[in-house]
Amino acid sequence: MRSRRPLRRPTVITAVLALLSSALVLGATAAPAPAALPNPAGWNLVFGDDFNGAAGTGVNRSNWIYDIGHGYPGGPGNWGTGEIDYKSDSTANVSLDGAGNLRITPIRDGAGNWTSGRIETQRGDFQPAAGGKLRIESRIQMPNVTGAQALGYWPAFWALGTPYRGNYWNWPAVGEFDIMENVNGINSVWGVLHCGVNPGGPCNETNGLAANRACPGSSCQSAFHTYTFEWDRSVSPNQLRWYVDGQQFHSVSQSQLDATTWTNMTNHGYFVILNVAMGGAFPNGVCGCASPNAGTVSGRPMVVDYVGVWTAGGGGDPDPDPGTGxxxxxxxxxxxxxxxxxxxxxxxxxxxxxxxxxxxxxxxxxxxxxxxxxxxxxxxxxxxxxxxxxxxxxxxxxxxxxxxxxxxxxxxxxxxxxxxxxxxxxxxxxxxxxxxxxxxxxxxxxxxxxxxxxxxxxxxx
CATH class of the missing domain: 2.60.120.260 (Galactose-binding domain-like)
Structure with a gap:
């Protein structure tokens, strides 16, 4: 329920982040064994990362781009959200845990400054073929912190229209699918669509078209849950659907939007983003306060088991001669x-x-x-x-x-x-x-x- 802005190339991070890397283990809970990347019946995997690798190493840069700083050069400050943290590529903020998981960890230094992490897929071509479907999914444990100590935490798993890259001012027309958002350690997952114009418009910006619910069974913070988004062009009108642990909790139909808004949102590919913000419009609006504050605890990671993108049905892209060209x-x-x-x-x-x-x-x-x-x-x-x-x-x-x-x-x-x-x-x-x-x-x-x-x-x- 916010506007977001992606992507900047890595810059030099202060040496204090390296000294804080040991803080990754503070406040972290023991994670269950990682799940294998799913192979859902009828779907074809087109992108996947199960975050296997040595503990303390960064993500695979052939798959991911690190977003750095407080915003993209020439774009809105604070990523367009009001968040206060500095995004880094330090392994203090973004690293593998050696057990098949990615950890994105916000850290506050001795001067009160926050750093965190944000990565996005190199690929920006994720969309369903005509008559087909797209599925984007991740298995995530939100930062395990609740109550007053969680004020300002804003983990998210989402996708943004690729025409945003190189423009940075065409949001929300290019579309944004928030597959999982959470603020302030509340036991709830929000699913949101951003589209059209800001403010107002068919997607009620800047709030977007949103729904939320508690995580099934165990809380969002205490355990892993699977968050899934489907873009379905096999039905008329087309449908967008949000799920947690296979239970649908939100949908938007093509019939809810005017033709121009829908076309501007769907005539291109998307890229996928994982991040933990600190502070900003959404957590501040929910708590009715300025966040984070002195009582907010540092060092609680969002733990990500895998990210996968699948397609199904449709015309596809036949490749009659894959050996040449x-x-x-x-x-x-x-x-x-x-x-x-x-x-x-x-x-x-x-x-x-x-x-x-x-x-x-x-x-x-x-x-x-x-x-x-x-x-x-x-x-x-x-x-x-x-x-x-x-x-x-x-x-x-x-x-x-x-x-x-x-x-x-x-x-x-x-x-x-x-x-x-x-x-x-x-x-x-x-x-x-x-x-x-x-x-x-x-x-x-x-x-x-x-x-x-x-x-x-x-x-x-």
Missing amino acids: FDAYATIQAEAFNAQSGTITEGTTDTGGGQNIGAANNGNWLRFNGVRFGTNPARQFIARVASGAGGGVSGLVEVRLGSPTGAVIGSFAIANTGGWQSWRTVPANIAATTGTHDVYLTFTSGQPADFVNVNWLSFAH
């Missing part, structure tokens, strides 16, 4: 081009390492042979880009089919991002595209100077 909906590394003109290849410091293409300027291009879009049209292009261009230098990153001089089916503008290795993920709408094509990434600028590096690209429905 590129899958449009997978990450296509820029350096994997089949041909190029005018660019260079260099090492990158971006997540996962490897290489990027660089020195792209007006008239340069990259070609990727046999990109397979399938029969469910792609309507969005996404690229990971960076720029250290000088003042006044900018350009367009464009997508063309079949020729470097063919019609542009989609593009976005890019200027200085803070450096040639200062990366951001930028989406753009494209003309509906199906079938298999040679895709050209072309670069157009009114200045002759280099204006962009590219790490990877992808497409989404």
Whole structure:
């Protein structure tokens, strides 16, 4: 029941966080043995992380992006929510426990400053095929703290429309599915849809369309529970549904919203987020106070057993020749081009390492042979880009089919991002595209100077 804003690349965290890492064990409860990632009948797993790994290590950066700071540069402060904590990539705040779980732990230092963690999937293409269904699920134990000591705790598991990346001001039109929210240690799970305009609109912003209930059996704080969201395009009108431990407690029908609002919310993919905020509009509104306060206890983690995303039914994305070319909906590394003109290849410091293409300027291009879009049209292009261009230098990153001089089916503008290795993920709408094509990434600028590096690209429905 809030607006949220994602994503910033890691920055240097003060050494005190490392000294506080031992605080992870304080106040934490012994967790049950982790569950295996489910394999629900009729569903196909498209993304999963069971958080297996050595105790004290971070998450798999090929799956996850760490969000850093108090907000995305150029976006609203305090992540648009009023929360007061600083999000870090320190293992004091975000780490595996060695028993198959992820722990996101808010910590208050001696000066009263809070740090916490927030991660989001690298992938932003989660959506059902036409006539199909999408399922997003996690097994979570909320921070085990209640009463006055819990004031300000705000754990959440949610998904945000991918067009938010690179814009940061188009919320709530791009859509937000809050699969699990909780505040102040109350034994309740909230499920919320955000959409339309803010304030007011068809989703009653900034509150959203919400429902809540107590966790079945044991409390949300004392035990693991499974939180599930389904987006169902196999029925008419389409349905959004929320579950806890398999029990439905909230739904929104396509018929409840006007056609424009529904389309703006559903014509693109989503990415998944896990975080624990401290303070902000939701916990403050529920308690009628300013939170956290001096009585709020530090160091109680949200414990996450797994995250999974599944699809079922629908037209899918047939891949008649998986041995050649590129899958449009997978990450296509820029350096994997089949041909190029005018660019260079260099090492990158971006997540996962490897290489990027660089020195792209007006008239340069990259070609990727046999990109397979399938029969469910792609309507969005996404690229990971960076720029250290000088003042006044900018350009367009464009997508063309079949020729470097063919019609542009989609593009976005890019200027200085803070450096040639200062990366951001930028989406753009494209003309509906199906079938298999040679895709050209072309670069157009009114200045002759280099204006962009590219790490990877992808497409989404």
